[in-house]
Structures are given as C-alpha cells and as structure tokens.
Amino acid sequence: MTATASPALVAFDDAIARFDPVLGLEVHVELNTASKMFCGCAAVFGAEPNTQTCPVCLGLPGALPVVNETAVESAIRIGLALNCEIATWCRFARKNYFYPDMPKNFQTSQYDEPIAFNGYTEIDVDGEVFRVEIERAHMEEDTGKSLHVGGATGRIHGASHSLVDYNRAGIPLIEVVTKPIEGAGKLAPVVARAYVAHLRVLLSGLGVSDVRMDQGSLRCDVNLSLRASADAPYGTRSETKNLNSLRSVERAVRYEVSRQAALLDSGERVVQETRHWHEDTGITTAGREKSDAEDYRYFPEPDLVPIAPDRAWVAQLQATLPEPLAERRTRLQTVWEFSDLEMRDVLGAGAMLLIEQTVAAGASPTAAKKWWLSELARRANDAGTTLEELSITPAQVAGVQALVDTGRVNDKLAREVLEGVLAGEGEPADVVSARGLEVVSDDGALTAAVDRAIAHNPEVAAKIRDGKAAAAGALIGAVMKELRGQADAARVRELIVEKLG
Amino acid sequence: MPDPRPAITRDDVAHLAQLARIELTAAELDHLAPQLAVIVESVAAVSAVAAQDVPPSSHALPLQNVFRRDEVRPSLSPQEALAGAPESEQQRFAVPRILGEEA
Numbered sequence: 001m002t003a004t005a006s007p008a009l010v011a012f013d014d015a016i017a018r019f020d021p022v023l024g025l026e027v028h029v030e031l032n033t034a035s036k037m038f039c040g041c042a043a044v045f046g047a048e049p050n051t052q053t054c055p056v057c058l059g060l061p062g063a064l065p066v067v068n069e070t071a072v073e074s075a076i077r078i079g080l081a082l083n084c085e086i087a088t089w090c091r092f093a094r095k096n097y098f099y100p101d102m103p104k105n106f107q108t109s110q111y112d113e114p115i116a117f118n119g120y121t122e123i124d125v126d127g128e129v130f131r132v133e134i135e136r137a138h139m140e141e142d143t144g145k146s147l148h149v150g151g152a153t154g155r156i157h158g159a160s161h162s163l164v165d166y167n168r169a170g171i172p173l174i175e176v177v178t179k180p181i182e183g184a185g186k187l188a189p190v191v192a193r194a195y196v197a198h199l200r201v202l203l204s205g206l207g208v209s210d211v212r213m214d215q216g217s218l219r220c221d222v223n224l225s226l227r228a229s230a231d232a233p234y235g236t237r238s239e240t241k242n243l244n245s246l247r248s249v250e251r252a253v254r255y256e257v258s259r260q261a262a263l264l265d266s267g268e269r270v271v272q273e274t275r276h277w278h279e280d281t282g283i284t285t286a287g288r289e290k291s292d293a294e295d296y297r298y299f300p301e302p303d304l305v306p307i308a309p310d311r312a313w314v315a316q317l318q319a320t321l322p323e324p325l326a327e328r329r330t331r332l333q334t335v336w337e338f339s340d341l342e343m344r345d346v347l348g349a350g351a352m353l354l355i356e357q358t359v360a361a362g363a364s365p366t367a368a369k370k371w372w373l374s375e376l377a378r379r380a381n382d383a384g385t386t387l388e389e390l391s392i393t394p395a396q397v398a399g400v401q402a403l404v405d406t407g408r409v410n411d412k413l414a415r416e417v418l419e420g421v422l423a424g425e426g427e428p429a430d431v432v433s434a435r436g437l438e439v440v441s442d443d444g445a446l447t448a449a450v451d452r453a454i455a456h457n458p459e460v461a462a463k464i465r466d467g468k469a470a471a472a473g474a475l476i477g478a479v480m481k482e483l484r485g486q487a488d489a490a491r492v493r494e495l496i497v498e499k500l501g
Numbered sequence: 502m503p504d505p506r507p508a509i510t511r512d513d514v515a516h517l518a519q520l521a522r523i524e525l526t527a528a529e530l531d532h533l534a535p536q537l538a539v540i541v542e543s544v545a546a547v548s549a550v551a552a553q554d555v556p557p558s559s560h561a562l563p564l565q566n567v568f569r570r571d572e573v574r575p576s577l578s579p580q581e582a583l584a585g586a587p588e589s590e591q592q593r594f595a596v597p598r599i600l601g602e603e604a
C-alpha cells in the first residue's frame with residue numbers, strides 16, 4: 001500500500017448537517033449477448049484465458065469490426081426503459097488511451113452521439129418515490145482483465161509485471177450516466193444504493209444482462225461532491241471506481257462525504273481524481289488525478305458506419321417493453337398478498353427479484369419471503385454481502401422449501417440444508433443425503449425412541465395419562481434430542497397420544 | 502465552421518507526442534511543429550470548398566446500419582492468439598508493470 005496519510009474524517013451526520021452532497025452515478029452493464037460487440041467471439045463469463053479472442057477483439061492489423069445487432073437492440077430497450085430519447089443517427093467513437101487492457105490502444109465507445117439520452121427513472125427510497133434524471137446511455141465495449149504478478153495480493157502495488165486475458169475485451173457494455181442527483185441530503189448513500197438496485201431489477205426484467213455485480217456484469221462508479229448549500233455552485237468531485245456490490249456503493253458514498261467534509265473543513269481543496277474503494281478497510285484511496293493523460297482524443301470510428309435506428313423498430317421495441325417497475329411492484333404485491341409494510345421490507349432488502357424467481361421455481365410467496373428476509377438476510381449480513389451475492393440460487397431456495405413442504409425436513413433441518421448449499425455442497429437434495437438430514441418418520445425408529453422417552457420420564461408420562469396433554473411437549477423434546485432434531489414432530493405426538501392417551 | 506488556419510504550436514506538438522507516447526527531442530519539436538502546421542493548413546483548405554450544406558462525414562461510403570447477427574463464430578486458439586505476443590505467461594499476455602490504475 002502507498003503510505004498516504006488518511007485524513008481525519010468528519011462523522012457522516014455532522015458532515016451532512018453542514019454540506020449538501022451531489023451525486024452522479026455511472027453504471028456499466030455487460031450485455032448477455034451470445035457474441036461480442038464487434039466480432040463473433042463468445043461472450044461467456046469464466047472461460048479459460050484467451051480462448052475467446054480473434055483478430056478483431058485483439059486489434060490485429062486489417063481486422064474490421066461489425067456491430068452486433070442484438071446489442072444495439074438491447075441498448076435501445078435500456079434507453080426506452082429509462083424514458084430516454086433514442087438517437088435518430090449516431091456513431092461510435094474511438095477513445096484513445098495507452099493501457100494494456102485494450103490491445104487496440106483505444107476503446108470503441110460513443111462520445112457526443114449516445115444512442116439514448118435525456119431520460120429519467122423513478123426509484124423507491126424507503127417507501128418514497130425519488131426521481132433520478134438520466135443523462136445518457138451509450139454503447140461501448142468492455143476491456144480485458146489484468147492480473148498483477150509479483151505483488152502480495154494481485155494488486156498493482158509491488159507487482160513486477162501484469163498478465164492480460166482478453167476474453168472480456170469487446171463484450172458489449174452499456175454505460176448509463178445520471179445527471180447530477182441533488183436533494184438527496186442525508187439519504188445520499190441510500191439513494192445511490194437504491195438506484196443501482198433499481199437498475200438491476202429493471203435490467204433483469206428486460207433480460208439484457210445477468211446483472212451479477214459479483215461477476216462484474218454490473219459495476220458502478222460514484223461521483224460525489226459537496227457544496228455549502230443547495231443553491232451554491234457544485235464543488236469539486238471525486239470519482240470512486242468499480243464498486244461491485246450494492247453495499248460498497250452505499251459505504252463509498254458515506255466515506256466520501258466524510259472525507260471531503262474533513263478536507264473542506266480544514267481549508268484544503270478536494271482534488272478531482274479517480275479513487276479506489278477498499279472493501280476490507282472501508283476507505284477510498286487516490287488513483288489518477290485528472291490530467292493531460294485523460295485527454296482521450298475522441299474521434300468518430302472510421303471502421304464502423306453510423307447507426308440510424310429505424311423509427312418503426314424503436315416503436316416496436318417500445319411496445320414490447322416489460323411492464324414498468326412501479327407497476328410490477330404493485331402487481332407483485334397484489335399477487336403475493338403482502339401488506340405495504342411487508343412489501344417495503346422486501347424492497348428494502350433488495351429481494352423482490354429473488355422472491356419473484358423463488359416463487360417462479362415453486363415456493364409460496366410467504367415461504368420465499370421468509371427465507372430471503374430472515375435466514376438468508378442474516379447470513380448475507382454476517383458475510384458482509386448482499387442477498388444476490390450469496391452462493392445460492394432462487395431455485396435452490398425453492399428446493400429447500402419443497403423439502404419442507406413434503407415433510408422430508410423440518411424448519412430446523414432446512415436451515416442446515418441452506419447452510420450446506422451455501423457452503424457449496426450441491427443441490428438441496430444432495431445436502432440432505434450427504435449430511436443425513438432427513439426427518440425420521442419411520443414408525444419403528446420413532447416408536448423405539450418414544451418408548452425410551454416414556455421410560456426415562458415416568459412423571460411426565462403419568463401427567464399425560466392423567467389427561468394433561470400439554471405435558472407431551474417434554475416427551476417430544478426428549479425424542480427430538482435423541483434423534484438430533486430429525487424426528488417428525490407431528491408423528492411423535494401421535495405416537496405418544498396412542499401410547500398414553 | 503473550423504478556423505481555416507488552426508495554429509499548431511510547438512507546445513501542441515509536445516502535448517500530442519506525450520499523449521501518443523512518442524519521445525521527441527527539442528530539435529525534433531522545432532522541426533515538426535511548423536511541418537504539422539503546414540499539413541493542417543493544407544487539409545483545412547477542404548473547408549473552403551465544402552459548402553455549408555455538406556455535412557461533416559467520417560466515412561467515404563453512404564452506408565448506415567450495417568449489422569451482424571448475434572452469432573458465435575470460432576475464436577482463435579490461445580496459442581494462435583498469443584503467437585504475436587512478445588511474452589506470455591499462464592496463457593495470458595505478459596506486459597510490463599502497469600502504473601497508476603487498478604484494472
């Protein structure tokens with residue numbers, strides 16, 4: 001690590017009492033097209049290094065890019081879903097820079113002619129509607145992935161050289177940029193998080209991206225500045241790059257508010273620079289200062305012809321957009337029969353999508369909500385991740401509930417099954433077999449255990465014989481203890497009543 | 502309309518050279534700056550011919566909306582892809598240490 005003295009921080013509430021934060025959010029979304037933006041290489045995550053490259057995405061001499069039509073269609077649909085205008089004519093541009101994550105020494109992007117611009121979206125912040133204005137959504141390509149060798153942790157510091165995998169270079173990317181978000185005040189961190197969560201749900205509904213923040217298919221850069229009051233001119237902003245979880249978006253905003261307030265308090269200036277977020281320590285550190293090196297010398301890409309989306313095509317895409325999120329929320333709440341309070345909890349936990357998918361996989365809405373908002377929320381919180389980042393799918397959660405519904409496991413065992421799935425032990429049924437978690441409902445085994453419980457607790461047995469049915473609980477408990485919680489409690493009660501009733 | 506006679510200064514050339522990662526000596530800057538100024542001036546002469554109703558273009562061809570279907574084509578093998586790399590390691594392109602930014 002560089003030995004940058006971390007400045008004193010101003011407590012967040014204190015900072016917000018004296019400064020007005022202005023946010024700007026840039027979200028990069030990798031599209032889930034089969035092939036890359038400008039070539040036919042597969043765009044799959046996780047392939048062996050450099051198995052998905054060709055002369056076009058390696059930038060070899062003479063190679064000519066051709067635009068992926070589905071990527072353009074996805075870009076237009078994203079623009080429309082964000083209430084943007086769609087360009088009648090636009091071009092790609094070369095963003096020139098020297099960095100080995102792009103072998104071409106430029107990234108094909110859009111500059112002053114984005115395909116979608118001037119939109120808005122309405123997000124839910126603690127049950128209130130908050131409108132976020134959208135500046136633009138433009139098309140570009142993702143970069144390669146660098147691995148830094150020789151450093152302690154795969155980071156740049158101390159690295160002797162870097163190794164680059166270009167599988168990701170050229171995967172279609174849409175960058176969605178907000179206009180400055182004012183008026184969030186102390187809710188700024190929550191607004192930032194809610195906006196990214198909202199985009200995730202919206203994009204997932206469009207089916208255009210996997211929106212996996214943990215795999216980098218959705219990443220967020222946060223611009224933040226402070227000013228003395230809501231009518232003062234904007235302050236100098238910092239840009240915190242590549243936040244890859246909802247939680248880090250929120251934390252980074254809080255941290256930057258505290259850091260910048262401390263600088264301004266001590267009469268120092270905020271430097272316009274990119275900053276890196278450190279998940280482990282919860283701080284940002286300085287990256288590049290904005291300088292001459294940031295002069296990207298954009299110019300229209302001469303290897304690609306302009307795009308002029310046909311108005312009939314745009315109208316057709318508009319007509320086939322999925323229902324807007326606000327309506328989807330209302331509809332799901334009705335279908336699920338959740339109260340306003342329950343729905344607010346669901347939205348607050350960012351679990352609407354997960355519950356929807358869990359229900360689609362066969363669980364009841366109540367059961368789906370129960371698992372995601374209690375047991376799994378607790379585990380996500382303990383691990384410092386979000387629900388989506390847990391290594392369990394909605395289908396697996398539905399699978400666990402199915403085991404409960406069919407009586408193969410009880411609630412206590414179900415939690416162990418979840419634990420096994422999260423630990424990577426396979427599907428719910430595999431975990432049940434491997435860990436031997438099945439409920440014992442075999443009468444032979446249960447009868448023997450009940451007999452032993454009666455023999456060991458003669459006073460309790462006597463009470464039940466005298467008609468005190470409530471005392472049966474103690475015997476059920478004894479049977480459960482002997483069978484390590486895996487007894488079918490209802491059947492045990494029946495057996496006790498049969499013997500002593 | 503662009504300025505018909507854009508001035509290219511010695512400082513501009515030094516700046517461009519830095520952006521393009523080209524190391525130029527003081528003598529080379531002195532030599533190149535006036536030459537580039539002449540080239541830019543010559544190209545700017547096009548503006549004199551192009552009427553206001555001719556839109557600026559980045560293409561010689563009157564084409565738009567050239568797309569390909571979203572279909573996967575075979576890629577190069579990693580060996581082929583890395584064949585032109587000065588160095589490779591772990592099936593990746595080995596490059597000098599990167600300064601200034603985490604990727």
Ligand SMILES: [Zn+2]
Binds near residue numbers: 041052055
């Ligand atoms: Zn390719």
